[in-house]
Amino acid sequence: MTQSKSLTALADLLGAKVVGNGERLIEGIRPLDQAGPEHLSFLHNPKYLDQAAASPAGAILVQSPDQLPDRDLLVCDQPYLAVARVLDVFHPRSTPVAGVHPSAVVSEDISLGEGASVGPQTAIGRGVTIGANTVVSAGCVLGDGVQLGDVVLLHPRVVIEDGCRVGHRCIVQAGAVIGSDGFGFATVDGIHHKVPQVGIVVLEDDVEIQANTTIDRATMGETRIGRGTKVDNLVQLAHNVQVGEHCLLVSQSGISGSTKIGKHSVFAGQAGAAGHLDIGERVVVTARGAAMKSVPDGTILAGFPGRPQAEWMRTQAAVQRLTLTRKKVAELELRIASIEDDGEEDA
Amino acid sequence: MTQSKSLTALADLLGAKVVGNGERLIEGIRPLDQAGPEHLSFLHNPKYLDQAAASPAGAILVQSPDQLPDRDLLVCDQPYLAVARVLDVFHPRSTPVAGVHPSAVVSEDISLGEGASVGPQTAIGRGVTIGANTVVSAGCVLGDGVQLGDVVLLHPRVVIEDGCRVGHRCIVQAGAVIGSDGFGFATVDGIHHKVPQVGIVVLEDDVEIQANTTIDRATMGETRIGRGTKVDNLVQLAHNVQVGEHCLLVSQSGISGSTKIGKHSVFAGQAGAAGHLDIGERVVVTARGAAMKSVPDGTILAGFPGRPQAEWMRTQAAVQRLTLTRKKVAELELRIASIEDDGEEDA
């Protein structure tokens, strides 16, 4: 925690407008239900309006002052983005001291940028390039020829295998593995012979890869994660996958080999895609959904095998009424039988 | 392996009753199909009664002596719990020497409890507290301000990030990551801006987290795992998740952000829960099931999207008969058509 700031000071930092008492001192930011008079809170979803009105928070970040009359407010177009900035203000990241920790094992031929830091218990291979103000935390292992851009943050115990490249401002969370071999075998008479995986992984700028996620190197060429894409924990990205820019891949989703994903697409939790597919731009695969064939731009896919969400929901509804349908069919059969009997009696 | 023990000696350790020859010497414990005359075995599921009767085991742990007449037995109310205790007797854990290994990198200001051990190749941050008789195994990384209780066991290469707290008698298996950043972004015009994750993770007493599982720190506040809860391998617990006491989360299950789970609940393998849900106490989500909305205490949930198990099974059965249903409908249509034809002929 840093010292407190006035609403006016925060407004200046955020480019926000103060409504109410700009002199009010704020010591931190908290959710509506945990904030006190010394805290700023935030309302970015109207469904929490009552909670906001009832919150003892000293001030609230809102999009429109009309939402909360008679309260001290910071008004801005993007309250949640403002929350991110205020968190940086009150929780500044401690940057480790620059240079190589004495316990690190580092090849003589590496290139270390100004302000860069290589932490304890690390192992850095031959010909590695580490950009300016980049942080390699404790226990990381970088293979030969790995290239890290500027202002990269590797959390503890990340592995980046030989030759892989990480762009500027990327973040890799603990335990992630970048550049493991793809699952490639030539099977002859039931025996699986390893196909050497000689490609690399490229993370473009501003990519974040989270904890214990695995990204396989290409068999040949590149597995590539597009600029600004964020990948959650325990996600699997197979060899030669191409993920476009500004995508979100949520936890435990998995993308099979050589599949391409267009920019601004989303895979929700535990979703998946088969291999060698072409997934368009702005595609959303909902939780547990699986793309088993290529899908055009803007598709919302649900279920397994994945179908357009509207169709999937209709089918789900029909399945739910299925026992009723079967009862109805049985009833109709009885009515038909009685009609048929009448017919015979007439004859 | 330690030296052998008499049935009577084991009975005293377990508070069990000997039936048969108390002098019989036991060298270890084995499953029914692998035990010899020198071994103790166990019967905790009646369906294995015949296997038990046929087993060459020297003695058997049972709940009731009537189950296996004419055998040497150890009789106790909880045979499987007794198995756990006997395993401890014959396989005592080797405790590493107390103190800090010379290869460890440790801040000067840490607090190390009596009998605690910090293993080789570890990195321990500023202001870390390590309780009495706690073991930090090789390759672990503890961030600044981490607190470990007494008699905690961290297996090799565990990462616990800044500020997280681990209760007494917790066990964390290899490769687990506690306190990675949550998947939180403020998306503006399709660009995902990182929301700093400034909360922590709290593991209450007697929690076990298994291999390569990931638990994200809260955005603000705490992600909390309740006392006595056990979490299997490769499980994902997202930011601000609250798991109650004495729950079981089986391998590859995933709980989305801010979801609360009541005590004594179970998520089976590859199960899941959407975010911001309230999962009651004693809830069971069966294998591959997914809670997509809040569920009351005691619910047994199955399938995707998750429904009460009985309803899910009815629906599954109806789906299995669906091809028959369609045949029946086609048949009825023919019979109706012929009735209609007759009607016209009459006219």
Added chain:
Amino acid sequence: MTQSKSLTALADLLGAKVVGNGERLIEGIRPLDQAGPEHLSFLHNPKYLDQAAASPAGAILVQSPDQLPDRDLLVCDQPYLAVARVLDVFHPRSTPVAGVHPSAVVSEDISLGEGASVGPQTAIGRGVTIGANTVVSAGCVLGDGVQLGDVVLLHPRVVIEDGCRVGHRCIVQAGAVIGSDGFGFATVDGIHHKVPQVGIVVLEDDVEIQANTTIDRATMGETRIGRGTKVDNLVQLAHNVQVGEHCLLVSQSGISGSTKIGKHSVFAGQAGAAGHLDIGERVVVTARGAAMKSVPDGTILAGFPGRPQAEWMRTQAAVQRLTLTRKKVAELELRIASIEDDGEEDA
């Protein structure tokens, strides 16, 4: 990259036949769409025949010369296996220097084979055996009594816990955990008491385990992975699982405790199996499929709960037509009603 080779020289290495100009020099191997005149490419799937015909590749590996007339070719029975061998020729693995890195922490009593290498920042327990020409990469942790065969490759940061055994020529990718405790608890009055897991994991010869996969040690006895079996990233193999020889377990699949899998079986991505099952030989569980009961040899299983694929596809098709079926039933009801009305009018 090594120096270039003539087609004839490559043909000799592969036992292949040259068609066309054997003097042509090849500098590397590339996919059809990325190869130039200096590259060899390959055609192992007829559906890419047009792409092969159009490729500027200098030469192409094919099964039959008739496929690509008027091109320089290398003809062999198994083009994809040949690709694997050519990749080895042009991308020879750099073998680390033999011996123990000064930063490694190694017990005095280990046995180190000729040509074996123990990398930086590693921790090797008591009584460990490391075979000839085996590589233990940076950051690996081997528990007491671990045995590694000859020509094993452990990528960075692998953990192998006490007593586990790894056969000859095995490969373990980064972050994998071999021998973590199984998820075994004796639950009494809602409290979960840990059952010590005192068994081991055995990887037979030629097994590959990929990144961040977890394999639990047996409660008692062995968890065993059969010779030649390959396991992809983020797979979970629970305690006492027995996987046969030459199986493939694709990413994010999970096998529950004590289940046996016969040889040459395949679990596709995100597939699973319940516990205590007997899965036959040559079984295929398709993507996202789950074996919930034992299945005989040769079964192709799909869906959840898993059913024979043909049956599953029929059911899926019926489900897709379900809304039509419901419309049809409604229509029949109207027709029956009108017949019934006529009947009454007649009366």
